[in-house]
Amino acid sequence: MRVTTVYLGGFGRSGSTLVERMLGAATGWVNIGELVDLARSVAPADERCGCGQAFSSCPFWTAVGETAFGGWTPQVLARLSGGQRAAARQRHLPGLLAGRSPSGPLAELRADYARIYRAAAEVSGASVVVDASKGPALGMALAGAPGVDLRVLNVVRDPRAVAWSWQRHVERPHATGGTEEMWRIAAHRSAAQWSALQLEMTAIATLGRVPSARLRYEDFVADPTAALVAATGALGVPLTAADLPVVEAGRTVLGPSHGLSGNPGRFSSGSVELRRDDRWTTQMPTRDRAVVTALTLPLLAAYGYSATTRATAATTTSDPHEARSTR
Numbered sequence: 379m380r381v382t383t384v385y386l387g388g389f390g391r392s393g394s395t396l397v398e399r400m401l402g403a404a405t406g407w408v409n410i411g412e413l414v415d416l417a418r419s420v421a422p423a424d425e426r427c428g429c430g431q432a433f434s435s436c437p438f439w440t441a442v443g444e445t446a447f448g449g450w451t452p453q454v455l456a457r458l459s460g461g462q463r464a465a466a467r468q469r470h471l472p473g474l475l476a477g478r479s480p481s482g483p484l485a486e487l488r489a490d491y492a493r494i495y496r497a498a499a500e501v502s503g504a505s506v507v508v509d510a511s512k513g514p515a516l517g518m519a520l521a522g523a524p525g526v527d528l529r530v531l532n533v534v535r536d537p538r539a540v541a542w543s544w545q546r547h548v549e550r551p552h553a554t555g556g557t558e559e560m561w562r563i564a565a566h567r568s569a570a571q572w573s574a575l576q577l578e579m580t581a582i583a584t585l586g587r588v589p590s591a592r593l594r595y596e597d598f599v600a601d602p603t604a605a606l607v608a609a610t611g612a613l614g615v616p617l618t619a620a621d622l623p624v625v626e627a628g629r630t631v632l633g634p635s636h637g638l639s640g641n642p643g644r645f646s647s648g649s650v651e652l653r654r655d656d657r658w659t660t661q662m663p664t665r666d667r668a669v670v671t672a673l674t675l676p677l678l679a680a681y682g683y684s685a686t687t688r689a690t691a692a693t694t695t696s697d698p699h700e701a702r703s704t705r
Contacts, residue, residue, distance in 0.1 A: 633647055
């Protein structure tokens with residue numbers, strides 16, 4: 379069985395959770411969230427799936443594990459996390475782009491991910507799997523997975539909005555034992571990481587021999603349906619407006635998903651807001667904004683972002699990693 383996988387790549391806090399939720403609700407598509415975290419944090423800590431249940435209790439992930447490996451055994455989890463460290467870290471990207479012969483760990487990692495993708499498709503009845511793991515190196519590593527037709531969608535957002543989001547205190551709702559906060563990143567580090575990851579995504583698009591497309595968060599929230607129709611068409615897995623959830627007055631209705639890891643928006647269901655958040659233009663410290671603008675300036679123009687963007691009241695709404703819902 380050959381399965382098509384759309385891999386969302388880029389930097390965190392770019393609105394990819396809303397994108398994966400919308401794509402996962404499309405006809406014949408299923409969203410599995412940030413699969414990269416399954417073995418390194420979700421299963422070991424028994425974190426909550428997007429459906430709200432602990433990973434070990436989620437019927438979907440239990441079925442996926444049984445179908446792929448006969449269960450999520452400690453041996454399987456150790457092999458997955460070990461393979462990611464040994465063959466799909468950032469330092470491996472140059473070799474992956476050069477098309478070097480796969481090592482044993484890389485071949486094993488590809489085979490394991492192919493099993494998971496096929497199992498997710500089989501259990502859900504979908505033909506396209508959405509993996510929002512984001513890391514460029516992992517995405518490139520999986521391009522050669524047997525029986526996997528990988529497509530890469532780079533989700534990008536204004537780096538100043540991203541940096542502002544990374545500095546905020548946000549509750550981490552994944553854990554089943556107590557309250558935690560999602561980790562934070564200083565503005566200058568966020569800018570550097572955003573630039574590095576975007577350059578890597580560009581390298582994959584130009585050198586990686588993988589069907590690729592880019593989706594700006596700002597275009598997505600302005601017209602979600604049109605943006606996703608255009609992006610999936612560019613990837614060669616076209617969706618029509620009829621395939622996607624209806625969006626009216628900046629809101630859409632989404633059912634529960636089984637996305638792993640990611641931000642709090644993955645737990646939102648019912649009527650979900652899909653509107654642009656530009657609060658960074660008024661709430662982000664001036665010094666931080668200047669630092670991020672300076673460090674990312676070469677790429678701002680390339681992606682259509684102004685160095686002097688200003689918000690309007692109409693575009694100041696909720697942060698995409700805090701998608702609000704009404705049931």
